[in-house]
Amino acid sequence: METEFDVKITVSALFDYKMQVLYRQPVTIIMTAIGCLMIYGFITMHQWYYPVIAAILILYPPIDMLRLSVMQAKMVPAFKNGMHYKLSAEGVLVRTGEEEQLVPWENCIKATGSRSSYFIFTGKKNAFILPRADMKEKTEDVLRIISANMAPEKVKIRY
Numbered sequence: 001m002e003t004e005f006d007v008k009i010t011v012s013a014l015f016d017y018k019m020q021v022l023y024r025q026p027v028t029i030i031m032t033a034i035g036c037l038m039i040y041g042f043i044t045m046h047q048w049y050y051p052v053i054a055a056i057l058i059l060y061p062p063i064d065m066l067r068l069s070v071m072q073a074k075m076v077p078a079f080k081n082g083m084h085y086k087l088s089a090e091g092v093l094v095r096t097g098e099e100e101q102l103v104p105w106e107n108c109i110k111a112t113g114s115r116s117s118y119f120i121f122t123g124k125k126n127a128f129i130l131p132r133a134d135m136k137e138k139t140e141d142v143l144r145i146i147s148a149n150m151a152p153e154k155v156k157i158r159y
Helices: 013-022 025-046 049-075 077-080 134-147
Strands: 003-007 083-087 091-096 099-104 110-113 117-121 127-131
Touching: 003 134, 013 025, 013 077, 013 117, 025 049, 025 091, 049 077, 049 099, 077 091, 099 127, 117 134
Parallel strands: none
Antiparallel strands: 003 083, 083 091, 091 099, 110 117, 117 127
16 A cells, blocks of 8 residues: 655644654753743742743743744745655655655654644654645545554554
């Protein structure tokens, strides 16, 4: 079984991916928890600088990821021009313009999903971004191929 489709990586798809990676890191979770404690501290102790620190700790990471997503979507030619994916038993074939790369399923370490995209990770911070809007009716085929070719403990798709 195999399926092919074209995707265009938009700012929102890239931002979705970056947020998935960002909020799986312990340092970001700790920063957010400290920010929430600062809000609680402001409510109980009324120190003026607590909400300022909380805003920095809670709001800076997503704002920075949005900034990076906008820059990357504009600068990377593959994101601007679109990509062609072919998922088969051999692996994931990605074609961007003249370049073509086949990544075998053995090199894929994890598959996850969000409400708007699926991600097939090939490294800690490297992944294929598969926006649902671009896959349309091929979504079920994509999920079947991923599930058939990756170990069940590597597939963490909830949506």
